[in-house]
Amino acid sequence: MGDKRQISMAVVRRLPKYHRYLLELIRNDVDRISSKELSDRIGFTASQIRQDLNNFGDFGQQGYGYNVKDLYNEISNILGLHANYNMVIAGAGNLGQAIAGYSNFEKEGFRVKALFDINPKLIGLSIRDIEIFDIDNLRNYLHDNKVDIGIICTPRVQAQKVADVMVKNGITAIWNFAPTDLDVPRGVIVENVHLLDSLLTLTYRVNEPKLLDYINKDPEEIVEEE
Numbered sequence: 280m281g282d283k284r285q286i287s288m289a290v291v292r293r294l295p296k297y298h299r300y301l302l303e304l305i306r307n308d309v310d311r312i313s314s315k316e317l318s319d320r321i322g323f324t325a326s327q328i329r330q331d332l333n334n335f336g337d338f339g340q341q342g343y344g345y346n347v348k349d350l351y352n353e354i355s356n357i358l359g360l361h362a363n364y365n366m367v368i369a370g371a372g373n374l375g376q377a378i379a380g381y382s383n384f385e386k387e388g389f390r391v392k393a394l395f396d397i398n399p400k401l402i403g404l405s406i407r408d409i410e411i412f413d414i415d416n417l418r419n420y421l422h423d424n425k426v427d428i429g430i431i432c433t434p435r436v437q438a439q440k441v442a443d444v445m446v447k448n449g450i451t452a453i454w455n456f457a458p459t460d461l462d463v464p465r466g467v468i469v470e471n472v473h474l475l476d477s478l479l480t481l482t483y484r485v486n487e488p489k490l491l492d493y494i495n496k497d498p499e500e501i502v503e504e505e
């Protein structure tokens with residue numbers, strides 16, 4: 280048996296941040312960086328950074344640090360950014376149109392090829408030359424075109440139905456924005472996005488000082504308000 284090591288999702292979720300900061304360093308003509316310097320910029324501890332990156336090989340050199348370009352390329356490879364990904368969006372409302380309209384994804388190789396909707400007023404329109412088709416055509420489209428990622432931007436109650444069509448017709452990766460847990464067969468990967476989670480983390484942090492004051496207060500000091 281081979282010794283296939285599993286990388287923890289916690290590490291995987293930190294990789295995009297490394298990727299982003301390393302790109303920034305390249306743009307600023309920084310050739311190499313120590314884990315301490317990277318730590319100061321990125322906000323993870325130096326030992327965390329060393330541990331994370333050791334998962335993927337021996338990148339750092341004692342007394343030299345990391346070669347920024349090499350590390351960036353390695354992390355790009357690990358994140359699968361060596362390939363291009365064709366994507367389709369189901370639900371061409373506010374969010375679907377915003378994603379299709381955001382051209383920066385293309386820089387990383389993510390291309391929205393088509394949108395699908397049920398609304399006859401939207402069908403036939405285009406966002407940045409990307410056509411909106413009738414959702415009834417999704418099945419045939421997936422048969423005729425190589426699509427790697429399905430993006431779900433429909434209302435919650437429609438999301439499962441759309442996911443079923445995607446999965447039945449060969450999609451194995453779904454970027455799901457609808458606020459529902461999709462039921463998919465083994466082997467299909469769903470990445471849920473919840474902007475609200477991030478917003479709630481923000482409000483927690485805004486309120487944290489008051490909360491900590493309250494938690495750390497001597498119980499005898501807490502006087503019930505009348």
Ligand SMILES: NC(=O)c1ccc[n+]([C@@H]2O[C@H](COP(=O)([O-])OP(=O)(O)OC[C@H]3O[C@@H](n4cnc5c(N)ncnc54)[C@H](O)[C@@H]3O)[C@@H](O)[C@H]2O)c1
Pocket residue numbers: 369370371372373374375395396397398401414431432433434435437440441455456457458472473474475
């Ligand atoms: N995850 C997040 O952070 C986040 C943020 C905003 C919105 N959302 C969710 O994203 C989804 C879309 O939000 P929105 O603001 O764009 O809504 P919207 O109403 O503007 O757009 C939804 C679109 O889906 C279409 N639609 C309905 N049923 C369909 C089907 N069976 N197949 C294809 N298209 C169908 C509608 O015609 C409409 O154009 C909602 O589920 C919303 O809750 C999630």
